Amino acid sequence: MLKLIGxxxxxxxxxxxxxxxxxxxxxxxxxxxxxxxGLNLLETEINYISTPLPLALRRVSEKLTQTxxxxxxxxxxxxxxxxxxxTKEAWERGIAELNHxxxxxxxxxxxxxxFGCGLGISSKEDQLKNISLAREQLRxxxxxxxxxxxxxxxxxxxxxxGLGAAVVxxxx
Amino acid sequence: xxxxxxxxxxxxxQREKESLTKDGKILPAWFLTLPVHLRSxxxxxxxxxxxxxxxxxxxIGRPLVFRSREAELTIxxxxxxxxxxxxxxxxxxxxxxxxxxxxxxxSLYAWEDEFKNGFLTLPGGHRVGLVGRGVLDKGSLKTLxxxxxxxxxxxxxxxxxxxxxxxxxxxxxxxxxxxxxSPPQCGKTTLLRDMVRQFSDGMRTLRFNGVNVGLVDxxxxxxxxxxxxxxxxxxxxxxxxxACPKALGMMMLIRSMSPAVIATDEIGKMEDIxxxxxxxxxxxxVVTTVHGDCYEDICKRPVLRDLLDWQFFExxxxxxxxxxAGTLEAILDGKTRERVKKxx
Numbered sequence: 176m177l178k179l180i181g182x183x184x185x186x187x188x189x190x191x192x193x194x195x196x197x198x199x200x201x202x203x204x205x206x207x208x209x210x211x212x213g214l215n216l217l218e219t220e221i222n223y224i225s226t227p228l229p230l231a232l233r234r235v236s237e238k239l240t241q242t243x244x245x246x247x248x249x250x251x252x253x254x255x256x257x258x259x260x261x262t263k264e265a266w267e268r269g270i271a272e273l274n275h276x277x278x279x280x281x282x283x284x285x286x287x288x289x290f291g292c293g294l295g296i297s298s299k300e301d302q303l304k305n306i307s308l309a310r311e312q313l314r315x316x317x318x319x320x321x322x323x324x325x326x327x328x329x330x331x332x333x334x335x336x337g338l339g340a341a342v343v344x345x346x347x
Numbered sequence: 348x349x350x351x352x353x354x355x356x357x358x359x360x361q362r363e364k365e366s367l368t369k370d371g372k373i374l375p376a377w378f379l380t381l382p383v384h385l386r387s388x389x390x391x392x393x394x395x396x397x398x399x400x401x402x403x404x405x406x407i408g409r410p411l412v413f414r415s416r417e418a419e420l421t422i423x424x425x426x427x428x429x430x431x432x433x434x435x436x437x438x439x440x441x442x443x444x445x446x447x448x449x450x451x452x453x454s455l456y457a458w459e460d461e462f463k464n465g466f467l468t469l470p471g472g473h474r475v476g477l478v479g480r481g482v483l484d485k486g487s488l489k490t491l492x493x494x495x496x497x498x499x500x501x502x503x504x505x506x507x508x509x510x511x512x513x514x515x516x517x518x519x520x521x522x523x524x525x526x527x528x529s530p531p532q533c534g535k536t537t538l539l540r541d542m543v544r545q546f547s548d549g550m551r552t553l554r555f556n557g558v559n560v561g562l563v564d565x566x567x568x569x570x571x572x573x574x575x576x577x578x579x580x581x582x583x584x585x586x587x588x589x590a591c592p593k594a595l596g597m598m599m600l601i602r603s604m605s606p607a608v609i610a611t612d613e614i615g616k617m618e619d620i621x622x623x624x625x626x627x628x629x630x631x632x633v634v635t636t637v638h639g640d641c642y643e644d645i646c647k648r649p650v651l652r653d654l655l656d657w658q659f660f661e662x663x664x665x666x667x668x669x670x671x672a673g674t675l676e677a678i679l680d681g682k683t684r685e686r687v688k689k690x691x
Contacts, residue, residue: 229454
């Protein structure tokens with residue numbers, strides 16, 4: 176009986192681990208897609224309303240319902256509440272917060288960081304170019320992440336349980 | 348001869364409105380735009396209330412300067428105020444960049460028009476003038492870059508400063524076309540703002556109930572609009588067209604907001620005069636200002652001379668600095684050019 180319980184625990188833990196990794200692949204694709212939506216909203220705020228960044232980022236965060244709202248919301252919080260913080264620093268801390276929730280690749284973090292370097296410090300025309308570039312890079316990253324998801328998601332969904340079953344068999 | 352000096356001391360209400368609370372301390376918005384080390388020097392040397400200070404100037408490589416009505420002073424690196432400007436704390440590029448970052452909330456793109464016009468408005472209605480290198484596009488100024496100097500002009504709101512002149516600006520219930528003549532920094536915008544407020548809110552003592560006032564605030568000085576909110580008391584029935592050219596704004600207000608009074612600052616261009624004649628035809632009263640030392644000075648300027656010859660204005664209020672800012676020199680009848688208020 177005890178062995179049976181132990182086997183069930185091992186099987187379910189390994190299975191859950193596999194499902195979690197598979198979920199990360201799926202979530203990353205979604206995050207990259209919604210980040211592009213966020214940039215679209217930011218573009219509207221900058222282009223048509225010329226909203227200053229603290230308020231623009233806050234509005235984007237309120238309009239987004241998915242995970243990337245963390246990035247915009249955190250940066251807006253810092254800009255509105257903390258003194259002497261540059262936009263770049265606030266954006267970097269937003270990226271760190273997002274990365275804590277959804278593991279992003281170094282390349283994806285790089286895209287967001289480079290975008291943050293130019294955020295707010297130039298003319299509207301330059302800002303729109305910066306947004307457009309970041310959006311295009313995120314679109315390509317999303318495509319790559321989607322391919323990785325297709326390749327790995329199903330594998331990890333089964334591999335967790337498979338690994339669990341193998342461990343159980345060895346132990347038995 | 349002139350003995351009436353309008354009370355141009357700032358009122359407490361404005362101080363509270365312009366201020367932001369930080370760690371339990373009430374700090375004016377302009378103060379928070381300075382870099383931290385300059386803030387502590389200012390707080391130590393002068394104090395953030397800064398009564399009487401009209402301008403604060405930051406120029407790269409030169410000392411921080413405060414200008415009051417009577418004098419200029421600076422703060423030395425130890426935080427002591429001194430009139431010897433060469434001993435003052437020197438402003439660096441980093442200081443100016445940090446101030447600009449704070450002023451623009453890290454969003455230079457949001458203030459492109461303001462940079463082009465050479466000034467920004469802050470909460471509290473204060474204005475910050477900018478100088479730097481002009482960027483031209485097809486011969487016209489696109490924006491400013493390499494900003495090298497800032498001038499914080501501390502806005503003044505003085506509720507009731509127009510009390511002395513208001514009784515002379517009516518005929519029955521009709522507001523008279525009024526021109527305020529004043530040299531720079533003698534309180535004409537402050538006076539105009541309070542006149543707008545009183546026309547808009549009404550005056551119980553004069554049994555005037557208040558009317559719709561249209562305010563064309565081309566340089567955002569009268570209402571001090573910040574993100575769509577007036578930073579000064581401009582009255583319950585006042586509609587503001589902010590940062591809009593005067594002539595265009597006057598016509599827009601007449602068509603859309605049915606004002607009984609239109610107020611605007613510093614007329615003088617030919618197009619302003621054309622718009623004023625249209626305002627006259629619409630039966631709307633005009634209250635405006637012009638730079639000048641006296642009535643005779645205005646009569647020498649071609650465009651304004653025509654307006655005075657047509658006897659467009661029914662009241663002319665003349666201010667000077669003779670006995671301090673806001674010295675009321677005369678209130679004239681625009682037709683007879685005689686004094687309607689005796690000033691002894």
